[in-house]
Amino acid sequence: MREVTPSTPRALRGLVAAAALISSAPALALPWNIDMVDADTVKAYEKAMAPLPEGVVSQANLLTPISWRQNWAFTDRLQAEPMNPLNPDDEAVLQLGERMYGIYCAPCHGDGVTLGPVSAKGYPAVAVLAGDDGRLSTMGDAWVYLTIRNGSVSKLMPAYNYAMADDEMWAIVNWMRAEMPNAEAPMPVADTAADGETP
Numbered sequence: 001m002r003e004v005t006p007s008t009p010r011a012l013r014g015l016v017a018a019a020a021l022i023s024s025a026p027a028l029a030l031p032w033n034i035d036m037v038d039a040d041t042v043k044a045y046e047k048a049m050a051p052l053p054e055g056v057v058s059q060a061n062l063l064t065p066i067s068w069r070q071n072w073a074f075t076d077r078l079q080a081e082p083m084n085p086l087n088p089d090d091e092a093v094l095q096l097g098e099r100m101y102g103i104y105c106a107p108c109h110g111d112g113v114t115l116g117p118v119s120a121k122g123y124p125a126v127a128v129l130a131g132d133d134g135r136l137s138t139m140g141d142a143w144v145y146l147t148i149r150n151g152s153v154s155k156l157m158p159a160y161n162y163a164m165a166d167d168e169m170w171a172i173v174n175w176m177r178a179e180m181p182n183a184e185a186p187m188p189v190a191d192t193a194a195d196g197e198t199p
Helices: 007-023 031-038 091-109 141-150 166-179 189-194
Strands: none
Touching: 091 166, 141 166
């Protein structure tokens, strides 16, 4: 029977360390690892995506039931496009807008004048929407809609285009205009100029 000496564990530790060092080098790894290291790879979004084949029609996905919709870029706070497709006096539209606002907007913006519980916990730069200092009176309907859809220009507010259909976002715009104090849309620049005033 072999006698175990105090130096045996030290030698064993050295052997284990050497084996770990050798096995971690790509050149000495298993053959398929070498192939993976040398292979041509394309990272996600490194190449432009191929366009859709001709005749393909966008349809809703089961997990995200909103299909492709036209989008617009921010151009002017009083811009006229896109146009609000909903009747601002329709009671069903206002009820939908109130419901959507309560779900997606109220946690930060509260009732429009007093900020909501998320803002009370210190979330930065949440806009007051209505009242004497509200932003709604300085923005056209299209700008408000695009802010809901694409997020704010500053990117502090996230986009909600993944969560709501266009009619739901426009309904929020109509409800805020109808129900919040001092939230009427400003006169578009084109209308002001037509009256002989300088914008």
